[in-house]
Amino acid sequence: MAAASAIKAIHQTMLRAAQPARFVELSGMLIPWVAALGAAMFVAGLVDGLALSPPDYQQGETVRIMYMHVPAAWMGLFVYALVAGLGGLGLVGGHPLAFAAARAAAPLGAMFTAVCLITGSLWGKPMWGAWWVWDARLTSMLLLLFLYFGHIALSRAFDDPRRGDKAAAVLGLVGCVNLPIVKFSVDWWNTLHQPASVMKLGGPAIDPSMLWPLLLMAAAFKLIFFALWLVRTRTEVVGARLRAAASRSRMEGER
Amino acid sequence: MNAFVAVLRRDLLLALRDGAGTWTVLGFFAIAVAVFPLGVGPEPQVLARIAPGVLWAMALLAALLSLETLFEADYRDGSLEPLLSGALAPELLVLAKALAHWLATGLPLAIAAPVLGIFLNLPTEAMPVLLASLLLGTPVLSLLGAVGAALALGARRATVLLAVMVLPLSAPVLIFGAGAVESAQTGLAATPSLLILGSVALVALAVCPVAAAAALRQAVE
Amino acid sequence: MNAFVAVLRRDLLLALRDGAGTWTVLGFFAIAVAVFPLGVGPEPQVLARIAPGVLWAMALLAALLSLETLFEADYRDGSLEPLLSGALAPELLVLAKALAHWLATGLPLAIAAPVLGIFLNLPTEAMPVLLASLLLGTPVLSLLGAVGAALALGARRATVLLAVMVLPLSAPVLIFGAGAVESAQTGLAATPSLLILGSVALVALAVCPVAAAAALRQAVE
Amino acid sequence: MPIMSGNPFASPLPPQPFPLMLRDVTAVCGETRVFSGLDMAIDAGGLWLVRGANGAGKTTLLRLLAGLLRPASGASLWGDGRAPRAVPERATLVGHQEALKPALTAAENLAFWARFAGVEENPWPTRSDPFSVWALADVPLRTLSAGQKRRVSLTRLAFARAPLWLLDEPTTALDAAGQRTVWELIAAHRRRGGAVVVTTHAKGTVEGASELHLGDER
Amino acid sequence: MPIMSGNPFASPLPPQPFPLMLRDVTAVCGETRVFSGLDMAIDAGGLWLVRGANGAGKTTLLRLLAGLLRPASGASLWGDGRAPRAVPERATLVGHQEALKPALTAAENLAFWARFAGVEENPWPTRSDPFSVWALADVPLRTLSAGQKRRVSLTRLAFARAPLWLLDEPTTALDAAGQRTVWELIAAHRRRGGAVVVTTHAKGTVEGASELHLGDER
């Protein structure tokens, strides 16, 4: 009973916060704090990862690429799931803020995915002797980037923004098939890419001296994403209002 | 049923008479395949090695290119609105148009592929499998493409959008299709790959018309 | 001169804003190149062996696809007639449009090619030659394509016609372009091929605008 | 030349759920509010002339009545309580665009639409040819003049069985004879119990017509 | 609202080699003979109203005068003996098609045509806006209504310096105010020494206009 009413209260609070005016106000208060915390953790993670943590016994200094590569990969996957979820929410509930949030998140997710691909390539050259190989994980990650591009292009391709949002939401949901393929490709197929060592059943198989900077960077990436996401969503909301005002004044100017 | 046949007939007529139809697709396919030996060089072993992949990849691109106009032409000249407000269910409309698209492009592509295979030194044993894999795979492209074309309808940059949407989804078709031919070429059994292609086709047949119809209704809104 | 710049600016604006422009071409190029490893298989040696050919052939196809709309869009919406009856000589009109086409498609293709080369395991040494060969070769495609597009104007099946006309003419460009990259890949000198490409470009620059202008005058008749 | 041979307008339409009522309707295109607070009742046998400056929303109103556009607010319902979106087959819209394929001949285009509408056997040109396009039947549509294309497009009305006709500036590009025919067809359709909504920039009025003015005349 | 601000019609046109004469002209489209034996003389300050049934050849005549089509027989020559084909810049044709890009805004479209015509500096909308399209300047053309597109297209006339205007059913899709503006622009162009050929299906005539009937009225 208590749980149910708590959920209801949370839901109502969220709905209130999702009112455009309220959202602009709330997010304005939140953004500086989140951004500052993210930046601080990013610096700490960088120092720890690049200077304090030891080189790998096999990979040497190149292992430090990991502190960018792995958090970026996680964020690429996480943001896609978020975008798809927001799109689904928008399709079912029809709340414009969900679409605005999805539109704001997609380019950020594409950026993280691109960072993962680029750092992976830089890492691959010394490790595998090639910038790129067509193994299952790499290929599916590349497809994820294409899916992001499709989502971004589709959501901006129509004169009526609602149509773009809905079409992009459908694409986002369909593209979710790709997420488990990225995640489990290393287990399902025999690939060059290394299997999961942090997020797996039975706890991480990685030395704590490397685990700490990694987790720091992962948290920093999350916070930085969250701050940017709020800024971009705010911009979308305010932009929609400006466009509505402009079209109203145009109608009046015409009369 | 009458309306279904009417749409099918008209689309076939248009594909045979007008641009972006059968001839464009076949022309593109032939030229794209012919360009390869020019770029890669004439060594028979290399050509034979890449032949299944090249044939399948180019067939995919050729089908993709012709998909843009699947609904776009009707949308632009005002035909789509009466088509959707007639007595024919939108799902059947999609099916009729996808079937016409397949008959006008997928089928000719499948038939032309073995001929082009000769130019790439594809061994004769692999020809039947090439034909079979394309016959099973091209309907999937038409059906998936119908969903993509409906989603991208009226969008700017519809071609890229379509490609970006359809390609990741059709990647498995490509992999299994080319895989089947390669197996046949190297003397392995191609049946497993062909069976997978067949079941993908059945799933697409069940799911895609519904999805495309929903997208179409959105589009004329 | 004013009118020349006006046409150039408008075409660039359209290419960046609308379909069949820069983004379509780049999207097609990237996807077409990405399709290959899926079809041919992931072996790095095979991919590296065919990389120059694949990159050049796909760049050629991408440029070809965008050529169809070079004059067609203006023809259909009635813009071509005022463009041809203005003060700008038709030869300069063709030059402005071909230049815009190259800036909007050829140049981005050339710049994107080395990046895609990475995915095909093209060795780093060959990248500068790939870029140089495409920078010299793509203007020829734009110029030849202008002639083809003018000839195919208003015809049904313009895409096939265009391909059939332009392709044989651009075969030498493809052969020398891919050849230069292959030489660089195998450690041979690429300069002779590049010089030939450069002289072909100069000849095309002199001949094509005149031919295309003549074809255009015919077309609006 | 008889304007109609084997007149399809002789038989009355099946009873139809008129009136189609709009109450306090607002229409939005993209993000633009086109008009708002619109009330309208379309009865059997009725004719509405819709006027208004360019961009006032005439075409938008027709799309709304055809069920192609959902009202942003307000209600639009047929007499039996169904929304136009649910029963699009009750309206035939002839818009600015012709819905004809340039590569096909006039006969092929019309035969397709007739077959699609469920008219049995090849219905055209054996049934009626109000706009005298029979002479053009076998040339590709792309070679026709602007008015000839319009005539072919309007010929679709001769086998439309929908009770509501929505005509967007139907006399555009037509010569005097063609314009007369349009008004004759409208009158015939009203006599058999159909209703017609016509947008127009022409002055003058028609007997028994209601008028609607959108926006302010500039 | 002033119909023209900074009036481009105030200054007379440079002296022009009128008349444009057609003598015994036959026009052929594809393989169809459209009209034959046509005589016509277009003088400075003149206005021709061209009428005729759909398909009579009105559009074909305008294309011929613009130098886009060669007469199959007969002569068409300007006063200085040059053929329209050789000096296409002497005529401005506004046809059924709008010559505007849907992806560009009205302002971008018009700025292009102005620059192309050699009008120095950004000539629109600073010079004149006879059709009041200023309010639409910043939306993509594709979202405009039929009449709004036509207005943008006709605005090109405000900076056309050609002595001969060829207008193909220019009042199509325009509301009453827009139609008035067209006739005002035509009058202004005639006053500064230009000539105008207009095709129309409307009845009524204009002061000082010559009339040409192509084919038989059906």
Ligand code: HEM
């Ligand atoms: C462009 C090439 C690469 C791509 C696209 C890529 C992609 C990914 C992805 C998507 C993940 C996240 C997987 C998950 O959440 O389970 C990941 C994790 C990881 N990658 Fe890569 N990778 C690339 C190259 C490399 C290279 C060259 C190395 C090192 C030899 C490497 C080492 C790792 C490691 C150690 C992890 C963490 C695995 C874990 O603990 O879960 N990656 N990569």
Ligand SMILES: Nc1ncnc2c1ncn2[C@@H]1O[C@H](COP(=O)(O)OP(=O)(O)OP(=O)(O)O)[C@@H](O)[C@H]1O
């Ligand atoms: N390419 C072509 N091939 C064959 N016939 C053609 C071609 N182009 C035009 N015609 C024919 O030429 C005739 C004249 O056409 P035109 O467009 O000049 O008529 P119009 O008087 O402008 O008619 P409208 O009032 O309908 O605009 C028409 O009968 C048309 O079918």
Ligand SMILES: Nc1ncnc2c1ncn2[C@@H]1O[C@H](COP(=O)(O)OP(=O)(O)OP(=O)(O)O)[C@@H](O)[C@H]1O
């Ligand atoms: N997709 C869209 N996005 C934004 N505005 C639009 C869109 N479609 C139409 N409009 C606007 O809606 C308004 C009404 O257009 P509509 O076509 O209904 O006018 P109309 O009364 O038919 O005009 P006309 O007499 O010119 O045919 C116009 O101002 C137009 O710019």
Ligand SMILES: [Mg+2]
């Ligand atoms: Mg309208």
Ligand SMILES: [Mg+2]
């Ligand atoms: Mg005409």
